[in-house]
Amino acid sequence: MKYDVKSERADEFISDAEIRETMAYAEAHKSDRPLIVSILKKARECRGVSHREAAVLLASDQPDLTEEMFALAREIKQKFYGNRIVMFAPLYLSNYCVNGCVYCPYHAKNKTIRRRKLTQEEIRQEVIALQDMGHKRLALETGEDPVRNPIEYVLESIRTIYSIKHKNGAIRRVNVNIAATTVENYRRLKEAGIGTYILFQETYNRKNYEALHPTGPKSDYAYHTEAMDRAMTGGIDDVGIGVLFGLDTYRYDFVGLLMHAEHLEARFGVGPHTISVPRLCPADDIDTADFENCVPDEVFHKIVAVLRIAVPYTGMIVSTRESPASRAKVLELGVSQLSGGSRTSVGGYVHEEAADENSAQFDVSDRRSLDEVVAWLLDLGYIPSFCTACYREGRTGDRFMSLVKKGQIANCCLPNALLTLKEYLQDYASPATRQKGEAMIARLLETVPGEKVRENARRYLEAIGEGRRDFRF
Numbered sequence: 001m002k003y004d005v006k007s008e009r010a011d012e013f014i015s016d017a018e019i020r021e022t023m024a025y026a027e028a029h030k031s032d033r034p035l036i037v038s039i040l041k042k043a044r045e046c047r048g049v050s051h052r053e054a055a056v057l058l059a060s061d062q063p064d065l066t067e068e069m070f071a072l073a074r075e076i077k078q079k080f081y082g083n084r085i086v087m088f089a090p091l092y093l094s095n096y097c098v099n100g101c102v103y104c105p106y107h108a109k110n111k112t113i114r115r116r117k118l119t120q121e122e123i124r125q126e127v128i129a130l131q132d133m134g135h136k137r138l139a140l141e142t143g144e145d146p147v148r149n150p151i152e153y154v155l156e157s158i159r160t161i162y163s164i165k166h167k168n169g170a171i172r173r174v175n176v177n178i179a180a181t182t183v184e185n186y187r188r189l190k191e192a193g194i195g196t197y198i199l200f201q202e203t204y205n206r207k208n209y210e211a212l213h214p215t216g217p218k219s220d221y222a223y224h225t226e227a228m229d230r231a232m233t234g235g236i237d238d239v240g241i242g243v244l245f246g247l248d249t250y251r252y253d254f255v256g257l258l259m260h261a262e263h264l265e266a267r268f269g270v271g272p273h274t275i276s277v278p279r280l281c282p283a284d285d286i287d288t289a290d291f292e293n294c295v296p297d298e299v300f301h302k303i304v305a306v307l308r309i310a311v312p313y314t315g316m317i318v319s320t321r322e323s324p325a326s327r328a329k330v331l332e333l334g335v336s337q338l339s340g341g342s343r344t345s346v347g348g349y350v351h352e353e354a355a356d357e358n359s360a361q362f363d364v365s366d367r368r369s370l371d372e373v374v375a376w377l378l379d380l381g382y383i384p385s386f387c388t389a390c391y392r393e394g395r396t397g398d399r400f401m402s403l404v405k406k407g408q409i410a411n412c413c414l415p416n417a418l419l420t421l422k423e424y425l426q427d428y429a430s431p432a433t434r435q436k437g438e439a440m441i442a443r444l445l446e447t448v449p450g451e452k453v454r455e456n457a458r459r460y461l462e463a464i465g466e467g468r469r470d471f472r473f
């Protein structure tokens, strides 16, 4: 199939032939120092590199140039994201699923997993528990089951979540990770006020995709791969893509991921808002030893670094699938959003799951509480941010991207991060975390660019100390 970045057809914008040629080109040039040096020179301009150039960087076998790549990824991260790390938590609504995904414990034939679907009252309790931890931003997750989890259920759940205001708590941005759906349903999700629509491709390799998804609606490769086009047609302008590393070769999916980003940019004028980098984990009924493409840590770190270089404006997300040590490494190299205190079982924030319940989607590798994660980030010199300002001010899609590209977003990001951190410290932090956070705020307030913004930020911080909430730039 011929490659056409602007095509509406999955097999043309994710052309298998183009991916294979790119992989062969990268392999042929992995020791080509002048070429790698020239790609790095272009990358230093911070406007990204193409999927082919990124594939060469990923394949490079020159240790000193790999070190340069890592250093450049750190620089780009610093330039666009500073030390800010946006915090979120997943909320699992239902694990009923009609699909047959062979790597996912939700698959329809799994009889050992306990199936659960939250009622609106149970969602209320989960959200109160999440608000009491300090979360302001959620990612909703469900299995795919048109009868048990129809779009109406998801929409009603979003309304419930936004309506709950417990003490000083509020969920201010609900991102949604549900199965591929129709333009009409995406329009309804947009109207319900979602932030990002997230959908992982799992793998871009059609043949392997079909083997990994033998039954159920998700088995339709083209329908799944074209989902973001439908989402954008339905008016959702912040979309989040990702692959599940470990299903196919990382080389294939890395190229596919960047071609997908280039396609969205070419067709809609705005690339993905975020890229997630989940790695396959053990789970009920799932043994990672059955998968031959699991990605080792060193390669995973290089993937994150090269993605940072290739798409400097795109947020990168890492979940609790990764251990604290692995998270520390990828935070340095490019990740800008992190989940904390996550429970991947349905109802897990209110009831700690019993050992025989098995309702979780994957085994969590980072089991620390949100407060522990926040304190750890502060110790590492990061600013944990609970900011949702851009989305609430209508700075989404191409409006957001053009501000990022001009470097203007950073002017409001730092004060917004400090304001939301202050709220967290006042309402939810342990005394030790509060002390670290206050020291960080005092130090960084002085670095807020612009005298007027700095002065307003100082006033807002004082007001938060006196009990007022929800200031933003």
Ligand code: SAM
Binding pocket: 103, 104, 105, 141, 142, 143, 144, 177, 178, 179, 180, 199, 200, 202, 218, 243, 244, 278, 279, 280, 281, 282, 283, 286, 321, 361, 362
């Ligand atoms: N059901 C939705 C769909 O079909 O896209 C998405 C929700 S699912 C709860 C979220 C993601 O978890 C999946 O897209 C998949 O990439 C990931 N996942 C599934 N099984 C996993 C495993 N064993 N380890 C790590 N991640 C897994």
